[in-house]
Amino acid sequence: MKKYIWPSVKLTLFMVLVLAVLYPSLIAAVGKAAPGKGKGETLSVNGVVVGYENVGQRFTEDKYFNGRPSAVDYNAAGSAGSNKGISNPDYQKTVQERIDSFLAHNPGVQKEDIPAELVTASGSGLDPDISPAAAMIQVKRIAATRRLPEHRLQTLIADQTHRPLLGFAGPEKVNVLKLNIALDTLK
Amino acid sequence: MNSEIPGVVCTFIITLAIAFPLGIYIAKVLQGERTITDFLNPAERFIYRICGIDPHQEMNWKQHMAALLSINLVWVIYAFLILLFQSHLPLNPDGNPDMTPDLAFNTAISFLVNCNLQHYSGESGITYFSQLCVVTFLQFVSAATGVAAVAVLFRAFAEKTTEKLGNFFVFFTRAITRILLPLSIIMAIILVFNGTPASFDGKDSIVTLQGDSVQVSRGPAAGMIAIKHLGTNGGGWFGTNSAHPLENPNYLTNMTEIIAQVIIPMALIFAFGFFIRRKKLGYVIFGVMTAGMLTLMIPAMITELSGNPVLHHIGLKDAAAMEGKEVRIGVAASAYWQVMTTIISTGSVNSMHDSSMPLSGAMQMLGMMTNCFYGGKGVGLLNYFIFLIIAVFISGLMVGRTPEFMGRKVEAREMKIAAIIALFHPFLILVGTALSAYFAAHHPQIGWAVQPASWFNNPSNHGFSEMLYEYTSSSANNGSGFEGLTDNNIFWNISTGIIMILGRFIPIIGPVAIAGILAKKKYIPESAGTLQTDTVTFGIMTYAVIMIIAALAFFPALTLGPIAEHFISY
Incomplete structure (x- = not known):
């Protein structure tokens, strides 16, 4: 050697x-x-950077479209998932609490209509997207909070929806930060 | 959901379409034939000259292994020292600390052996200097080591009777200059134009739309993410690997990354067929490996796509298994990745495996337990070769003929090596798991910094799976994890470190030794009495051998972990 x-x-x-x-x-x-x-890539409002396009951020206020639950509360300097297994009783409790909280914030929504991604933590804890369905289910709440007609919010979501790659590959998604920036411009 | 399955099918087709021509190219590169990259000849001659390497010196298998072990020894010392003192070195804008000795031991070995098990988090546990000079560097050279090792196998069966099996340093250098580096540059550019950072800036501080102050970790990540996949390494720049939205920003990058990690292992199988001028053998091996892949892929896909039973139980209409998964990737592409990354020993993840459904967790573990369906860079084919030799031997006994492979008699010495290698992998996994389970069960409150009782993120069967997965991943040099496990402590750093290094070098030396010994033997021309190894029948035989060995070795352990959890949860 x-x-x-x-x-x-x-x-x-x-x-x-x-x-x-x-x-x-x-x-x-x-x-x-x-x-x-x-x-x-950053996104700005009136020249001030408000976030990274690809890095999800915390939206908890009722006037914004909320993103997915995060195991690290959207700490972009320490990504992590929950790493909970489905047989874990703590996990089952956490999911139930998220559902209860969602229903409390969104009166009029039926439990069975809640999309799974809104009550499950993302892999990175920084998921920037939700599905169009997960945005639509929040329309009623935001329309009431902001006193906007629901159809304008629905149009906004449709505008902000990313189609699958080449039209056939991968899921549809809506970037929550972009959606909320656009939402703030609605009068 | 409707666009998810086509995305996955499309991904596999593109993979195949790239892997086949790449296989032709790799065969030529390793043979030294003319290729489009011949403009690199002067650069390579320059490398050999300044490094004092004689490219025309032919090595036998022992010299190959001596060279391989020598250079690996240099790397592990180099990596260990840098990680230990990284906070005193440049390129540390985030002010991350030195690694503890046990963590540096684990990390140095982990990247040396192409495993990329990470007991630190990229954002807070490592500096940019270490990310580049240790992690990225070792990701290239460990992959090239695998290619150089499998090239010995190619040479051993390309000629009739020979001891001259090429030069390790030449195979190694050409694997980097002509395969890994050019492909990495292309891929890194694709990533950087899709939003992956590549600049040396440190963390950014911003105020979000809602008014929270947050810091965003960044760094020169794109180049590392390219080689982590092309080299089947798998270690992430950020803590959550390719689930992180900067590491894997959209569906296109997701496809690129999952294609990149499969193409070279697949191409090497075709390259083997071309190199030894037995294309049909290459196709049969590819067929067996694809059948093996589907055996794991189909159950994993079905169980993931049928949703999360917890959500079904609560009564949600959309009960998609989204825990630990990302919206832009979706369930199907996550399940596809889970299986691919475990069968080919990459170990990068785009979803948290700890939160996958129990049966897909079992498929991930089986992928690493068999560890030869396409397999890691070079080593997948070497592992497969062991099973091939065992299949030759068993078939020979069944039909009452002397076992022969490619015109050489397979005798007691080769069989002993093959049997030891085939049993060594289960031995490492099961002994490791038994040891940790012993401490967890009998000494949960032992006076260690992290007590065994607090290792687990999940109780009961799933906690057992976390340990089983960790050792399986270590021995298979995979590197993914059930990351809920609290693994940055002395027990886990040392025990997995030892298993990783044994799980790397013994399964490289064994098959290379068999190939070297067989190559030296007298060549017996094929006759009517020769066992044909390039037939479908023999392929099925090999598949059966692989599955039976895996089932006998691992079924009890899997029953205690994911299989029991499945029956509890549904």
Whole structure:
């Protein structure tokens, strides 16, 4: 083995230079041409950054469309899922509490109509999206809070809905932050 | 829901469409034939010259293994030292601390062996310097090590009787310059244009629309996320890996990442067939592996798509199994990823496996227990080769002929090695799980920093699954986890560290040794009495051997974990 050690050391140093220095620098340089300059795409309101398009944030107020439950309360410096198994009694209790809370905030909604994603924690704790159905079910509450007609909110959701990739691949989704920014502009 | 299944089918078709031509290309690269990347020749000659490598020196299998172990030894020391002192090194805008010695031990081994089990969280436990110089670097070189090891197998069966099996450093270098690095650059650019960060800026502080102050972790992640998939490594930049919306921003990147991790393992199977000029054998192996993949994929897909029984029980109409999953990815693409990432030893995740349905959890574990359906970079085919040799031996006994594979007699010595390797993987998993279960059951309050009683995020059978999964993932060098387990403590860092390193090198040395020994033997031309190994019948035989060994070894453990949980929950 001894005769291979020295070439190994030299090859290692060379590869560190190529793979850990040149390669990431190249990608960072190319990234400058990408949207957000490779730093992550931000969204602004009146010139002030209010968040990252791809990083979900906490919406708990009734006047906003709420996102999904998060195991880390949308801490974008420490992502995590709940890692709860379905047989865990604590988990079953948590889900029931989320349902009760949702019903309390959304009078008139029937329990069985609540979409699953609104009572289950996301994988990252930072899920930026909800499905169109999960937005629609909140329309009544927001219309009442903001005194807006429901059909305008429904149109807004339709406008903000991302179709599946190429029309057939993957789920439909609505970015909650974008939706709420657009919601704030409705008069 | 209607657009989810087509997305998955489309993903598999694209994977196959890329893997086949890539296989032709990889065969040529390893043979040293002319390819479109020949403009790299001068660069490679330069590398050999400054490193003092003679590219024309042919090695036998022992020299190959000596070179492989030497360079791996250099890497593990290098990685361990950097992780231990990372807070004193540059590129640490977030001010993250040094790793503790046990965590650095675990992490250095984990990335060295292509496992990428992570007992730290990317946002708070590692610096940008370590992410690049340790993690990204090892992701490239550990993948190239796997390719270089399987190349020995290729060479052993390409010629009639030979001891000259190519040069380890040449295989290794070409795997990086001509396969991994070019593909990584393409993929990283796709990611960065879809929203994955690539700049060196540290955390950003913002005030959200609702008025909360939050910090957002970032970093030069795109390059690392590319190689983590292409190299079947799987370690995430962020804590939640590819479930994180910056690591995997949309459905297109999700497809790209899941395609990227499967193409090279699949391409290597085709490359094997082309290299040894027995294409049909390559196709039969591919067929068996695909059948194995479907055996796990179909039950996992059905159980995930049929929803979460807790929500059914409460009475929701939409009871989709969304716990631990992301809306932009959806249930079907998450289930597809869960199975793929466990059969091919990547171990990156786009959903939290700990929260998947019990039966799909069982399929994930079985994927790692068999560990050869497509399999990891290089090592998947090496594992498969062990089962192939066992199948040859058993078939030989059944029909009353001397077992032969590709014109060489399979004799006692090779069979002993094959049997040891086949039993070693279950041995590591079950002994590890038994040990941890012993402490959890008999010494739950032992005076450790983290007591065994507080290891688990879930009680009962699911808690057992968390331990079983952790050791299965370690031994299979997979790296995914039931992440509820509290694993950053001395017991888990050391025990999984030891299992990872044994689970890497023994299953590489064993099959390479068999190939080397067989290659040296006298070549017997095929005759009417030869057992044909490139037939469907023999493929079914191999499949049966794999499944029977897995069932005998693991069924009891799986019964205590996910299978029991399934019957409790439904």
